[in-house]
Amino acid sequence: GESVGLHLPTLSVQEGDNSIINCAYSNSASDYFIWYKQESGKGPQFIIDIRSNMDKRQGQRVTVLLNKTVKHLSLQIAATQPGDSAVYFCAESPGNTPLVFGKGTRLSVIA
């Protein structure tokens, strides 16, 4: 497959464990955040979003936490599966402007 990024931070987790992927965003004016998953050779896939008026949002097996005080976003994946192996990006939108993406984190699930 094609490599999304050769020097990304990597998180290795055991299958069945919970994963936590962190993201520090840059703009205090950002009011909308999205997490994307990108598998090799594919485009980014929407996972979950959160607006700045919330600090937590849950989806199926995923939870996003937002801490505006320290400009920090995290994605928690419960019971991580081999199919979760991918590069994960956070993206922020500083109010009515296009998404700005972080560099990404590679999640590697050990079976």
Place this chain on the structure above:
Amino acid sequence: KAGVTQTPRYLIKTRGQQVTLSCSPISGHRSVSWYQQTPGQGLQFLFEYFSETQRNKGNFPGRFSGRQFSNSRSEMNVSTLELGDSALYLCASSSGDRRNTEAFFGQGTRLTVV
């Protein structure tokens, strides 16, 4: 409901040539954004089109241009290709009615400049 479709999936071009990439957004979506993805720079915003008008533009040279048609399909063009233009070009569609909405990506076009 069909997803975002980008064509072609792969392209090989020679330095100095020009290239046109196409993106068909999700039906009903009026906003199309283009991104360049490289291992070194990550995902970088090129431009956004909404209702046939460029609404936002990133920090790329004028060799990169785009347009949007009345059916919301979008094309981007890169003229006088350079080796550094080799990248995965991604387009994302969203409703565009409020800018902070979900954006869905296509599979991308892998451009290689030799």
